[in-house]
Amino acid sequence: MCYKGRMQRDRLPTLEDVARVAGVSRATVSRVVNGIRNVDPQLHEVVWDAVGKTGYVPNRMARSLVTRRTGTVALVVSDSESHDDDPFMSRFFADPYFGRVVGGLMSVLRQSGVQLALQIVGSDDGRKRLVGDLRNGQADGVIVLSLPAVDALPGMLTEGGVPAVMIGRPAEPVPINYVDLANESGATLAAEHLLGRGCQRVAMISGPADVPASHDRISGFRRAMAKHGHGWVPIVAGNFTQESGEDAMRTLLSQTSDLDGVFVANDVMAAGALLALRDAGRRVPEDVAVVGFDDSSAAVTAQPALTTVRHPLEDMAAEAARLLLARIEDAEMRVSSVIYEPTLVLRKSA
Amino acid sequence: MCYKGRMQRDRLPTLEDVARVAGVSRATVSRVVNGIRNVDPQLHEVVWDAVGKTGYVPNRMARSLVTRRTGTVALVVSDSESHDDDPFMSRFFADPYFGRVVGGLMSVLRQSGVQLALQIVGSDDGRKRLVGDLRNGQADGVIVLSLPAVDALPGMLTEGGVPAVMIGRPAEPVPINYVDLANESGATLAAEHLLGRGCQRVAMISGPADVPASHDRISGFRRAMAKHGHGWVPIVAGNFTQESGEDAMRTLLSQTSDLDGVFVANDVMAAGALLALRDAGRRVPEDVAVVGFDDSSAAVTAQPALTTVRHPLEDMAAEAARLLLARIEDAEMRVSSVIYEPTLVLRKSA
DNA sequence: GCACATGAGGAGAGCGCTCTCCGAGTCTTT
DNA sequence: AAAGACTCGGAGAGCGCTCTCCTCATGTGC
Numbered sequence: 001m002c003y004k005g006r007m008q009r010d011r012l013p014t015l016e017d018v019a020r021v022a023g024v025s026r027a028t029v030s031r032v033v034n035g036i037r038n039v040d041p042q043l044h045e046v047v048w049d050a051v052g053k054t055g056y057v058p059n060r061m062a063r064s065l066v067t068r069r070t071g072t073v074a075l076v077v078s079d080s081e082s083h084d085d086d087p088f089m090s091r092f093f094a095d096p097y098f099g100r101v102v103g104g105l106m107s108v109l110r111q112s113g114v115q116l117a118l119q120i121v122g123s124d125d126g127r128k129r130l131v132g133d134l135r136n137g138q139a140d141g142v143i144v145l146s147l148p149a150v151d152a153l154p155g156m157l158t159e160g161g162v163p164a165v166m167i168g169r170p171a172e173p174v175p176i177n178y179v180d181l182a183n184e185s186g187a188t189l190a191a192e193h194l195l196g197r198g199c200q201r202v203a204m205i206s207g208p209a210d211v212p213a214s215h216d217r218i219s220g221f222r223r224a225m226a227k228h229g230h231g232w233v234p235i236v237a238g239n240f241t242q243e244s245g246e247d248a249m250r251t252l253l254s255q256t257s258d259l260d261g262v263f264v265a266n267d268v269m270a271a272g273a274l275l276a277l278r279d280a281g282r283r284v285p286e287d288v289a290v291v292g293f294d295d296s297s298a299a300v301t302a303q304p305a306l307t308t309v310r311h312p313l314e315d316m317a318a319e320a321a322r323l324l325l326a327r328i329e330d331a332e333m334r335v336s337s338v339i340y341e342p343t344l345v346l347r348k349s350a
Numbered sequence: 351m352c353y354k355g356r357m358q359r360d361r362l363p364t365l366e367d368v369a370r371v372a373g374v375s376r377a378t379v380s381r382v383v384n385g386i387r388n389v390d391p392q393l394h395e396v397v398w399d400a401v402g403k404t405g406y407v408p409n410r411m412a413r414s415l416v417t418r419r420t421g422t423v424a425l426v427v428s429d430s431e432s433h434d435d436d437p438f439m440s441r442f443f444a445d446p447y448f449g450r451v452v453g454g455l456m457s458v459l460r461q462s463g464v465q466l467a468l469q470i471v472g473s474d475d476g477r478k479r480l481v482g483d484l485r486n487g488q489a490d491g492v493i494v495l496s497l498p499a500v501d502a503l504p505g506m507l508t509e510g511g512v513p514a515v516m517i518g519r520p521a522e523p524v525p526i527n528y529v530d531l532a533n534e535s536g537a538t539l540a541a542e543h544l545l546g547r548g549c550q551r552v553a554m555i556s557g558p559a560d561v562p563a564s565h566d567r568i569s570g571f572r573r574a575m576a577k578h579g580h581g582w583v584p585i586v587a588g589n590f591t592q593e594s595g596e597d598a599m600r601t602l603l604s605q606t607s608d609l610d611g612v613f614v615a616n617d618v619m620a621a622g623a624l625l626a627l628r629d630a631g632r633r634v635p636e637d638v639a640v641v642g643f644d645d646s647s648a649a650v651t652a653q654p655a656l657t658t659v660r661h662p663l664e665d666m667a668a669e670a671a672r673l674l675l676a677r678i679e680d681a682e683m684r685v686s687s688v689i690y691e692p693t694l695v696l697r698k699s700a
Numbered sequence: 701g702c703a704c705a706t707g708a709g710g711a712g713a714g715c716g717c718t719c720t721c722c723g724a725g726t727c728t729t730t
Numbered sequence: 731a732a733a734g735a736c737t738c739g740g741a742g743a744g745c746g747c748t749c750t751c752c753t754c755a756t757g758t759g760c
Contacts, residue, residue, distance in 0.1 A: 012486060014716055025740045030718060038738055057482035061420070062716035065411045066745050072467065093453030094647060096444055102468070103443030110470055117422065118466040120456060132407035136362060242651060271651045278653075297444060301592060301621045303628075303653035364746055375710045380748060388708060412746035416715050 013054040022050035033058060064137065073109060073324060074139040075102070076119045076130065078151060091241060095268065096296040097313065098145075101167060104317025105143060112325060114140075127153050134162045141324045143167060143317075149210040165324040167317060169337070171212050177327060178337045179320040183213050184220030186309040186342035190263040190291040191224035193307070193344055199261030199289055203234040205248040205273060207265045217265050217293065238269045242298075245269025249276035260288055261350070267292040267299040270306055274349070289350035304348030312340055363404040372400035383408060414487065422465050423674060424489040425455065426480065428501060429472045441591060445618065446646040447663065448495075451517060454667025455493060462675060464490075477503050484512045491674045493517060493667075499560035513677040515670045519687070521562050527677060528687045529670040533563050534570030536659040536692035540613040540641040541574035543657070543694055549611030549639055553584040555598040555623055557615045567615050567643065588619045592648075595619025599626035610638055611700070617642040617649040620656055624699070639700035654698030662690055 015033075019026045024043060031039050032047040033056075039047075050056075064070045077092065092098060102116070109116055117139060121127050134142060134157075144153060146168025154170040166178035194202050204221050207214030218235060225233050236251045238244030245264060249272065252259060259282075264270035270292035274284060282288045284304055292299055292308035299306040319338050327333045365383075369376045374393060381389050382397040389397075400406075414420045427442065442448060452466070459466055467489060471477050484492060484507075494503060496518025504520040516528035544552050554571050557564030568585060575583050586601050588594030595614060602609060603626065614620035620642035624634060632638045634654055642649055642658035649656035669688050677683045 015718095016716080026717080027719080027741080028739060031739085034718085040738070043739085055482075057479075057486050059415075059486050059716050060483065060488055061411055061414045061486075062745090063718075064745095065409075065415055065716080065747090066718045068745085070411070093449040093456070094446055095449065096446070098452070099443040099445065099449045102448070106443070106468065106470060115424075116468040118452070118456065118468070120460055129407075132405075133410065136407050136409050136411075138410055242647065268647075268651075274653075297592065297618075298647075298651060301618075301648060301651055303624075365748095366746080376747080377711080377749080378709060381709085384748085390708070393709085409746050412715090413748075414715095415717090415746080416748045418715085 012059075013056045014059070015056070018047070018050045018054050018056045021054055022047045068137050070137055070140055071113060072115050072117050072139045073105075073321070074117045074119045074134065074142040075105065076121060076142050076144045076153070078145070078153065079120050079122045095240070096298065097294075100296070100313040101145065101317045104314035105321045107314070108318045108321035108325070114325070121153065124152070127156060131156045131160045131162065135160050141165070141328045143320055143324060146211065146213060149208075163324060163327040163331075165320045165327070167320050168213050171210070175335045177323050177335055179316045179323065179340070180337065181213070181311055181316065181340050181342055183216035183342075184223070186293060186311070187217045187220030187263065188224040189342060189344045190293070190309055191221050191228070193350060194261040194263060194289055194291060195225075195228050195230075197261075197285075197289060197350065201256060201259050202230065202261040202263065203236070203252050203256060203259055205245055205252065205262060205264040205269055206235050206237045207240050207269075209237060214265055221263055238265075238272075240266050240269060242268050242272035242275075245272025246276045247272075249273035250280075253277075253280050253282075261290075262288060263291045263293075265293050267294045267296045267302070267306055267308055270308070270349075271298050271302045274302055274304075274306075285348065285350050291344075291350045295345050299345070299347065302349070307347045307350040308345050309342045310345045311342060316340055362409075363406045364409070365406070368397070368400045368404050368406045371404055372397045418487050420487055420490055421463065422467050422489045423455075423459060423671070424467045424469045424484065424492040425452070426469045426471060426492050426494045426503070428495070428503065429470050445590070446648065447644075450646070450663040451495065451667045454664035455671045457664070458668045458671035458675070464675070471503065474502070477506060481506045481510045481512065485510050491515070491678045493670055493674060496561065496563060499558075513674060513681075515674040515677070517667060517670050518563050521560070525685045527673050527685055529666045529673065529690070530687065531563070531661055531666065531690050531692055533566035533692075534573070536643060536661070537567045537570030537613065538574040539659055539692060539694045540643070541571050541578070543700060544611040544613060544639055544641060545575075545578050545580075547611075547635075547639060547700065551606060551609050552580065552611040552613065553586070553602050553606060553609055555595055555602065555612060555614040555619055556585050556587045557590050557619075558587060564615055571613055588615075588622075590616050590619060592618050592622035592625075595622025596626045597622075599623035600630075603627075603630050603632075611640075612638060613641045613643075615643050617644045617646045617652070617656055617658055620658070620699075621648050621652045624652055624654075624656075635698065635700050641694075641700045645695050649695070649697065652699070657697045657700040658695050659692045660695045661692060666690055 015026045015029050019029045029047050032044055105116060121130050141163035144164055144166045150171045154174040154176045157164040158174060158176050164176055166176055169178050169180045170176060206218045209215055222233060234256055236248040238248040262273060264273050270290055273290060277284055277288055284290050292306040295308045295310035299308045365376045365379050369379045379397050382394055455466060469480060471480050491513035494514055494516045500521045504524040504526045507514040508524060508526050514526055516526055519528050519530045520526060556568045559565055572583060584606055586598040588598040612623060614623050620640055623640060627634055627638055634640050642656040645658045645660035649658045
């Protein structure tokens with residue numbers, strides 16, 4: 001009756017089935033499907049025909065089991081703060097940062113047919129399990145998003161021999177590939193622009209001090225200001241949310257009434273600062289100049305539009321993906337990092 | 351001569367190894383590890399000891415191969431517009447929409463230890479391959495993000511028997527699970543609010559008409575306006591980006607000079623509209639009242655803060671994840687959908 | 701004491717694929 | 731023309747796991 005047709009109920013065609021239809025062996029079909037050398041072009045065609053006829057799709061699981069390759073890269077986000085019902089995580093995903101990274105990553109991974117799997121690690125136990133799964137071939141490699149504070153993960157990853165690339169340098173020196181922004185240069189750019197336009201009383205709204213990127217922006221800003229004779233700069237820390245930026249600005253305003261310039265460590269906080277400034281009746285940039293950081297969509301939406309330090313996050317993420325793919329291909333690849341130089345984008349706020 | 355030694359170096363412990371250490375059979379270790387009935391509590395302990403001693407981690411690939419379960423759910427995003435070097439995609443990922451969905455999804459999936467894999471489908475060929483992979487067990491199920499325009503994917507998915515849940519209803523009636531917002535109600539809310547505050551000349555900035563959500567917002571708005579005696583409403587379409595909102599607003603302004611109210615189909619475009627309005631010297635809300643849609647972060651950042659229709663996207667995504675998980679567990683589950691009711695969030699712009 | 705039900709653990713057959721042998725056929729080489 | 735070199739395709743051994751038998755020991759009723 002039905003030769004190839006309704007064989008077993010919903011059993012999908014396997015190599016075996018294709019082989020039978022094509023009248024060759026499993027091995028040959030495998031060779032053809034994987035485009036391997038040494039196959040008679042005639043057979044080649046017969047096999048592809050059979051593939052079409054049967055509707056064969058290779059089973060990735062089976063293939064992975066033997067090749068030890070999954071065609072998947074994991075994106076690891078560390079959630080060291082809250083545990084259940086996590087306001088931190090939802091905040092994080094809603095932030096343009098996450099989306100931009102995913103966009104950059106996918107632009108490269110897509111073309112290689114590699115899929116991206118999201119992983120959140122919360123506890124130390126989770127970290128351990130993650131590395132275990134990874135070594136087991138759950139994914140071929142991993143992109144690690146800049147972790148808050150010191151984290152054991154980068155070390156565990158290199159130790160476990162898992163191909164990994166971080167976006168944002170690790171808090172502690174670890175021999176791991178990473179892609180980062182020259183945060184210090186960015187902060188310097190901001191400082192010099194503020195000073196250059198004549199600001200005399202400049203303050204900063206920073207991110208959490210234990211995040212490396214945030215730390216570097218602080219130290220870069222401090223150093224640049226010091227170099228120009230401003231030995232002391234008031235700094236209030238936020239946590240990268242708009243609300244925290246608003247609060248920080250209020251604090252700053254109450255401390256230093258004659259402020260005329262602020263550098264804010266990211267645009268979202270800067271948008272908040274703008275709100276606080278407006279409430280306080282300060283005009284931007286006439287009374288207070290504001291420089292943001294990231295050049296995210298929030299910078300354009302803000303009123304006035306933010307002068308900001310451009311963070312080419314998509315490009316960086318894309319580069320991270322390329323680096324990871326290369327490392328996966330070549331296990332001997334030496335550890336390398338790419339540092340991007342930020343640029344200042346001039347808009348209305350400073 | 352290390353015949354085997356070298357290989358053994360990076361061979362991870364398998365069930366077999368654990369079994370040898372524990373002095374039992376593979377089957378028993380498997381039973382213990384998977385917490386299955388009928389194991390002598392004493393052996394139980396011995397086995398766990400051996401697991402600890404060897405550092406055994408089950409190989410997911412092997413397990414999946416036999417169980418036909420992967421512990422992975424795919425998030426499918428359709429990219430029917432541009433092909434290479436895609437501005438559409440990067441825009442999409444940077445939009446808060448994407449992040450909010452991911453956040454909502456992960457909040458549920460995490461707890462079940464299910465991972466999320468991102469998939470972009472671009473072409474028809476891609477769609478076909480996706481369904482093939484899915485049927486092959488690449489993922490246990492799939493969350494489909496509201497697709498632009500009519501798309502064959504939902505149909506292919508149900509036909510292929512792939513557990514799937516859409517976020518946003520399909521453009522054409524297809525027996526598929528979905529979670530959606532009562533977009534028409536939302537638009538009605540906006541219309542009535544605008545009318546309620548006395549607006550006489552009201553227009554709308556819509557999204558692309560072929561996106562179901564967008565379509566529903568248009569028809570809902572039209573109907574509500576008509577019901578209150580405004581048979582005709584000027585509508586200009588944007589594409590959900592800030593820039594397009596700005597352009598649309600300018601167009602509207604040039605067409606209808608005495609506008610006093612606008613309903614914008616998402617907050618990001620509304621932010622753009624605000625910019626155009628400011629440029630045109632119209633005060634918001636005094637001269638023109640603006641109501642947005644989504645209640646995304648852009649609504650708070652905007653100046654003035656947007657009165658907007660709240661779209662509980664995180665909750666909806668979480669519900670979609672729950673629905674999918676349930677469907678995966680129970681293949682007989684009947685097709686069901688959940689519709690969320692939007693609410694109006696009052697801020698400054700209207 | 702025997703037949704029987706009961707339950708614990710082992711043996712082993714795959715899941716669908718890749719890849720290393722090998723054998724058979726074809727083409728050089730001396 | 732014989733012997734090697736090369737090509738192409740098949741057989742079959744796994745990859746690490748689950749799960750269905752099956753065996754064997756123990757408990758139960760008469």
